Amino acid sequence: MNPDEYRDWAHRAADWGADYRASLRERRVRPLVAPGDISRRLPASPPEQPESMETVFRDFEDILVPGMTHWQHPRFFAYFPANAAPVSVVAESFVTAMAAQCMLWQTSPAATELETVVLDWLRQALGLPGTFTGVIQDTASSATLAAVLVMRERALGWGGNRDGLARHPAVRVYASDQVHTSIDRAIWVSGIGQENLVRIPTTGPARAMDVDVFAARVKEDREAGLLPAGVIPCVGGTSVGATDDIAAVCAVAAREGLYSHVDAAWAGSAMICPEFRDAWAGVELADSVVLNPHKWLGAQFDCSTHYVRDPEALVRTLAIQPEYLKTHGKRDFINYSEWHVPLGRRFRALKLWFLLRVHGLEGLRTMIRQHVSWSARLCEVLRNSTDFEIVTEPMLSLFSFRHRPRGVPDIDSHNIALVNAINDDGRIYLTQTRVDGRSAIRFQVGAFDATEADVITAGEVIRDVASRMLAPAVAAS
Numbered sequence: 075m076n077p078d079e080y081r082d083w084a085h086r087a088a089d090w091g092a093d094y095r096a097s098l099r100e101r102r103v104r105p106l107v108a109p110g111d112i113s114r115r116l117p118a119s120p121p122e123q124p125e126s127m128e129t130v131f132r133d134f135e136d137i138l139v140p141g142m143t144h145w146q147h148p149r150f151f152a153y154f155p156a157n158a159a160p161v162s163v164v165a166e167s168f169v170t171a172m173a174a175q176c177m178l179w180q181t182s183p184a185a186t187e188l189e190t191v192v193l194d195w196l197r198q199a200l201g202l203p204g205t206f207t208g209v210i211q212d213t214a215s216s217a218t219l220a221a222v223l224v225m226r227e228r229a230l231g232w233g234g235n236r237d238g239l240a241r242h243p244a245v246r247v248y249a250s251d252q253v254h255t256s257i258d259r260a261i262w263v264s265g266i267g268q269e270n271l272v273r274i275p276t277t278g279p280a281r282a283m284d285v286d287v288f289a290a291r292v293k294e295d296r297e298a299g300l301l302p303a304g305v306i307p308c309v310g311g312t313s314v315g316a317t318d319d320i321a322a323v324c325a326v327a328a329r330e331g332l333y334s335h336v337d338a339a340w341a342g343s344a345m346i347c348p349e350f351r352d353a354w355a356g357v358e359l360a361d362s363v364v365l366n367p368h369k370w371l372g373a374q375f376d377c378s379t380h381y382v383r384d385p386e387a388l389v390r391t392l393a394i395q396p397e398y399l400k401t402h403g404k405r406d407f408i409n410y411s412e413w414h415v416p417l418g419r420r421f422r423a424l425k426l427w428f429l430l431r432v433h434g435l436e437g438l439r440t441m442i443r444q445h446v447s448w449s450a451r452l453c454e455v456l457r458n459s460t461d462f463e464i465v466t467e468p469m470l471s472l473f474s475f476r477h478r479p480r481g482v483p484d485i486d487s488h489n490i491a492l493v494n495a496i497n498d499d500g501r502i503y504l505t506q507t508r509v510d511g512r513s514a515i516r517f518q519v520g521a522f523d524a525t526e527a528d529v530i531t532a533g534e535v536i537r538d539v540a541s542r543m544l545a546p547a548v549a550a551s
């Protein structure tokens with residue numbers, strides 16, 4: 075591709091992106107495709123001869139775009155959002171154009187220094203104290219893995235990396251039964267082993283870990299010669315928004331010498347609004363906190379911000395310096411690759427900087443507040459609709475509900491069938507979960523471009539599809 079063609083296609087890509095965003099409401103949120111439908115239309119072997127950009131672009135539009143689930147769709151209410159505010163998309167195009175590796179200060183001085191500054195901005199915006207220092211990780215899963223490795227190393231006197239784990243007593247990590255699977259995976263990958271992830275039962279409407287049980291388990295484990303190392307409380311669990319009492323958990327952790335890592339991957343973005351900060355009250359006592367601006371805030375994936383009280387603990391656990399990675403003759407700089415597992419790293423701070431500046435904290439707070447209030451309104455609509463019940467009350471913009479019509483014997487399979495029918499309808503996209511062993515339907519408002527009308531439409535679609543599902547059953551009886 076020569077420079078003129080590059081310019082031409084880059085313009086076309088920008089136009090395509092803007093048109094795509096503008097046309098999302100006319101598209102289905104989730105495509106109607108079956109496994110294999112897309113790959114069947116692609117050649118099984120690579121081209122020997124060059125093909126034209128036009129040809130490849132046409133296949134992209136004809137084969138691939140119709141097979142995509144549209145995460146930027148304003149009526150995406152499934153999972154959690156993965157928002158890419160248009161300003162962050164534009165910022166990412168500058169990042170892509172430069173394609174710099176930002177692993178060391180000297181490989182990208184401006185990227186490193188902007189990351190330090192912009193993470194401190196975000197820290198202030200979240201109301202976190204100045205005792206926290208941030209780093210951008212690719213995902214919350216990686217941040218949690220780094221935190222678990224620190225727990226392990228700290229508990230083993232920084233000997234696990236060098237000696238292996240075999241010579242040491244079992245390292246124990248505690249978390250509720252509501253935490254994300256990224257915690258299980260960090261426990262596997264770190265070699266701690268699933269049997270040493272101690273599940274603490276949850277209580278109350280917040281589904282918070284029972285802190286007395288947590289304290290008792292730590293004591294028992296210590297008496298049994300095991301090595302309690304850390305705890306991972308969550309704020310806004312993925313299923314229904316379970317939230318631990320961070321102050322109480324961290325108080326036990328501090329008393330017992332455990333490292334605490336708070337997973338606020340989704341809910342953390344909402345902490346830019348002071349009125350929601352009760353949800354993580356006590357977070358200043360934690361050793362480490364992760365939240366994903368790539369979820370609710372609008373910083374295009376990937377951008378996971380990891381705040382720690384002691385960056386030295388990360389560096390001690392993860393840094394390795396062969397001669398070719400050393401920077402001689404300079405002082406007082408950060409090599410962020412020493413703060414996480416991958417060496418190579420993208421210039422992720424740029425999109426966050428553009429986002430925070432162009433929207434301002436007030437603009438982002440307005441978006442989050444609107445999502446929370448629209449979600450609460452829809453929750454009331456469903457609560458007052460015949461045959462619907464609210465299963466879990468709103469945590470920020472997430473609640474769950476169930477359709478419970480009379481005469482339907484298996485309510486669990488009925489609700490799974492309802493989610494499938496709603497998603498096949500295409501106007502909105504939802505996901506199911508299990509609450510206390512029974513099926514429920516999750517609803518969260520979080521799409522960057524969502525309007526109140528989109529949320530109202532969602533309520534109409536849910537009731538419309540549910541009543542259509544009942545129609546044949548009623549006719550038959």
Ligand SMILES: *Cc1c(COP(=O)(O)O)cnc(C)c1O
Nearest residue numbers: 213214215254256311312339340
């Ligand atoms: C989304 C989510 C994660 C995983 O986030 P990634 O950045 O995809 O690794 C972890 N914990 C919670 C609570 C989440 O909502």
